[in-house]
Amino acid sequence: MPAFGNFAGGVVAELIPTSRRMLNRALHAAAGIVTAVVAVELMPEALGGSAPPWAIVVGLCLGGAFYVLVEWFVDLMQGGDEDAAGAWMIYVAVAIDLFSDGLMIGVGSVVSFGLAFILALGQIMADVPEGFATIANFKEKGASRRRRIVLSASFVVPGLLGASIGFWLLRGQGER
Numbered sequence: 001m002p003a004f005g006n007f008a009g010g011v012v013a014e015l016i017p018t019s020r021r022m023l024n025r026a027l028h029a030a031a032g033i034v035t036a037v038v039a040v041e042l043m044p045e046a047l048g049g050s051a052p053p054w055a056i057v058v059g060l061c062l063g064g065a066f067y068v069l070v071e072w073f074v075d076l077m078q079g080g081d082e083d084a085a086g087a088w089m090i091y092v093a094v095a096i097d098l099f100s101d102g103l104m105i106g107v108g109s110v111v112s113f114g115l116a117f118i119l120a121l122g123q124i125m126a127d128v129p130e131g132f133a134t135i136a137n138f139k140e141k142g143a144s145r146r147r148r149i150v151l152s153a154s155f156v157v158p159g160l161l162g163a164s165i166g167f168w169l170l171r172g173q174g175e176r
Helices: 002-015 020-048 053-077 082-111 113-140 145-153 156-170
Strands: none
Touching (some): 002 082, 002 145, 020 113, 082 113
16 A cells, blocks of 8 residues: 555656756755654654664664665665666665554554554545656656656555564564
8 A cells, every 4th residue: 555655646746847946845844744743643652662762763763774774775876866876765765664554564563464454544634745746756857758757667666665664573473
């Protein structure tokens, strides 16, 4: 479902004329929704759980370092073309987000199909603007329509991979 949300956002970007302002709004909407989900659903669980606060801080720092490494790699692959690298950074960030969404859904499916379905449904709100922003950005950079559709469709891979890993890692584990 999250990949479908991204694809739907990409289709909207294909069908309507886009502007830089609209792209910025889509990115801000996606970031706001993701921030709200983290603030309301994930952080209270993380802070109320058994993990010490320093571990959460270390995790955030490692995530930031990972992002810097990914940005360096994308810049390297684009030969220093910052304009093209920006579109690819959005693509990579959305793919990573979809992978983590998949992990969450896969873990939820171990508990129940209903929980996994609700988690997947909840992600669509953020995924539509993410897909829109990704494809609108590639459209603005002059990528062909065929390439944009393939990129949009490829978002199913990280989501399914994450869901599979989450399911198989926790399958058969009891509540602890």
